[in-house]
Amino acid sequence: MTLIKSISGIRGTIGGNVGEGLTPNDIVKFTTAYAYWLTQHTNKRKIVIGRDARLSGLMVNQLVSGALMGCGFDVVDLQLSTTPTVELAVVWEDAAGGIIITASHNPKQWNALKLLNHKGEFISSADGELLLELAEKTDFNFAEVDELGTISYPEDYFQKHIDAILELPLVDVESIKSKKYKIVLDAVNSTGGLVIPKLLNALGVENLVEIFCEPTGKFPHNPEPLPEHLGELSSEVKRSGAQLGIAVDPDVDRLAFVCEDGEMFGEEYTLVAVADYVLKNKIGATVSNLSSTRALSDITLKHGGQYFASAVGEVNVVEMMKKTNAVIGGEGNGGIIYPELHYGRDALVGIALFLSHLSKSGKSAKGLRMTYPDYTISKNKIELDDSINLDLIFKKIEEKYIKQPINKVDGLKIEFGDEWVHLRKSNTEPIIRIYSESQTSTMANNLADKIKMDIKGIIMA
Numbered sequence: 001m002t003l004i005k006s007i008s009g010i011r012g013t014i015g016g017n018v019g020e021g022l023t024p025n026d027i028v029k030f031t032t033a034y035a036y037w038l039t040q041h042t043n044k045r046k047i048v049i050g051r052d053a054r055l056s057g058l059m060v061n062q063l064v065s066g067a068l069m070g071c072g073f074d075v076v077d078l079q080l081s082t083t084p085t086v087e088l089a090v091v092w093e094d095a096a097g098g099i100i101i102t103a104s105h106n107p108k109q110w111n112a113l114k115l116l117n118h119k120g121e122f123i124s125s126a127d128g129e130l131l132l133e134l135a136e137k138t139d140f141n142f143a144e145v146d147e148l149g150t151i152s153y154p155e156d157y158f159q160k161h162i163d164a165i166l167e168l169p170l171v172d173v174e175s176i177k178s179k180k181y182k183i184v185l186d187a188v189n190s191t192g193g194l195v196i197p198k199l200l201n202a203l204g205v206e207n208l209v210e211i212f213c214e215p216t217g218k219f220p221h222n223p224e225p226l227p228e229h230l231g232e233l234s235s236e237v238k239r240s241g242a243q244l245g246i247a248v249d250p251d252v253d254r255l256a257f258v259c260e261d262g263e264m265f266g267e268e269y270t271l272v273a274v275a276d277y278v279l280k281n282k283i284g285a286t287v288s289n290l291s292s293t294r295a296l297s298d299i300t301l302k303h304g305g306q307y308f309a310s311a312v313g314e315v316n317v318v319e320m321m322k323k324t325n326a327v328i329g330g331e332g333n334g335g336i337i338y339p340e341l342h343y344g345r346d347a348l349v350g351i352a353l354f355l356s357h358l359s360k361s362g363k364s365a366k367g368l369r370m371t372y373p374d375y376t377i378s379k380n381k382i383e384l385d386d387s388i389n390l391d392l393i394f395k396k397i398e399e400k401y402i403k404q405p406i407n408k409v410d411g412l413k414i415e416f417g418d419e420w421v422h423l424r425k426s427n428t429e430p431i432i433r434i435y436s437e438s439q440t441s442t443m444a445n446n447l448a449d450k451i452k453m454d455i456k457g458i459i460m461a
Contacts, residue, residue, distance in 0.1 A: 011112035014056045027063045033135035035071035044096035046074045048089045050081030051101035052250040053190040053215035056111045060101050072143035075151040080191050082252035084346035085161045090120035102251035105224035121343050122315045158195045162202050171352045175359040177204025182242040184209040186233040188223045189216045190250035225256040227264045234262040244365050253345035254334040259366040267334040268293040275328045277357030279303035284327035287320045290413050291422050291435045292332030295373045311410035318343045378444035380434040390425050396458045
């Protein structure tokens, strides 16, 4: 069993012993700490919650809502929802915060509490650290019977989310509708199967093939929308003669596309394509994290904008986007953050912007993909003995490549012309994650292997 207490939330496997898995005791403990933390920052007594469709969702949902009511908070329960919908609802409800019950792309045995502030954004690193400290307290005061919170179940938030997307100037419904697209959707049997068909219908897509769209929580494959998990979507796109395939993760904040020939558009290129469209209409800054493809930088510079890289993590991307007043940003895992709607990864607005771009380009999905610089990222890790000094390894690597452009905002990123390698330490294990990018998978792998050899040489010296 696993329980990961981090600044971004509480994530763990369901069951097991208290403190070792995400047990009912742990769920109530951290929910209560979150409620107490909110009382120190606001007089508002309303919290929005929602969940994806995973098997443990209802159980966790009821524990969370009960604990919040016991702390005197009124709960607005969106029930089966998406991460971006809950984020928007926090603002629209003028709530103190929100809790999204989802383990995102993790397998079915996992669940998590994602914690939001009053802006519908993930709480900051500093606030996360404080909340974890509060969770170890045992002297919380709960509400008396006349002061218990209430619970309500609004039913219109998917439509509110869709309506807000349709109002965006860059979403061109008529252009999308004119193409009469046939699209295949894989929603991994979670809440994307409820809202994305509604969105596509509103965008003028009348021919939709749905696979794995029943929100049963029984994931038909690994729920992370990576190429190796999307074989059935690829096959159905080819079999049905569709122009596009769409895949999302269980909480609908990551987005991937499949081209008409069944080939992957590339999760790294979801953001690249959407950014290209936004920048065609509004020149400005873009942001992604240090482990994302340099293609975004290339596209941004081509349009006369400025590119900025943040530390890994949505909170860090959002912070950099605000600092630079970015017009678009996100992560290379298929996460689109469009600030004209809100500062959160949102697959729904990503779909609307991508289809607007695709339809106005006059190209097929494959043709559009071919207009972008072609890079490949290799993701590796090296596991080391507990006795190894990881800080020393990073120092020695930096010294060896001191003449190369180096970024130390988050680990160590070294640029080699059109290639780069990014080294990051695990916070919980003696592991160094090594991401590398080049023009081919062979070249990216070779670069990662070179750094691995450097590390082994340092250890043996």
